Amino acid sequence: MSGDPFDDLLELEDGYYKEGYEAGVADSSYAGMIEGKVFGIEKGYEKALELGKLHGRALVWQARYVDSIAVGPNVKKAANNEVTSSQTLKDHSKLADTVRLLAPLSKNARLRKHVEALHLASNSATIAKDNSDEAVTEFDDRIAKAQAKAKVIANIVGESLNPTTSVNAGIEDATGLQARH
Template identity: 45%
Template sequence: MSSDPLDDVFNLEDRFYTQGYTQGVEDGARAGRIEGRSFGMEKGFEKFLESGRLAGKAIVWANRLPKKTAKQKDASEKSSEACTLPPLPSNPRLEKNVKLAYALVEPDTLSTDNSDEAVQDFDDRVKRAQGKVKIIERMLN
């Protein structure tokens, strides 16, 4: 007799362990992709929401900057009737920071690619814009 009839019973635990492990790896890979995609969408939304908030602030500030030429002054007199926000003080440094803050988070120039370089650039620009917004807020207070 070359083989023991109870070998199958002795190896039963190993077979079930191997089968369960294989199924767990397959299920985990599938669930991991779904959870990863969901998490990525959530984080992407949060980042783009922050950039939009910063761009909105910069647009409001840019529209409150004093106009310089007579041609622009005539247009601002007409639009100032509809605007309820007071104009910002005339300050070249403030104007430069407002323009730079908007340029950093302008939606058309921000890349939404999912590459390491694009994500790093996006994060860097938003972080720099946050710094500019803090400077502007301090100048206005």
């Protein structure tokens, strides 16, 4: 005898299940790839932003030495290396004016050594920018080293690394109240 005519009907649910599963795998693979790329771009931006902030701090600290003439040598180099437009020169003159308003740093060889190490660790020109495991690990290590150097320098100078006021601070942060969670 041939098979029961209702066998195909009874296996209909299994067929739909397999079809739905395969469609879900294909859609989630594509969505996961897109989500991974977006996450990678966000994380890369956060890391580059942190490195840029640390490098900027190093330039400002270098410019604040007592024996610096008007503007630190690295700020002058940065001004010379960039495209020399009137806007760029105005921006650097504003930076020089702002740095002159800050208190100068003392002639401390240890402090100078730490600032130079921070400058070298945060220099983006010497960091590999490819997406290999080694380059990512080196980038993370350099950020950690630069953060540690910045903390040491801030302690020596007596400045805070993280300002207490924040644009996005809540009312609890602004008034000193502790939030109850």
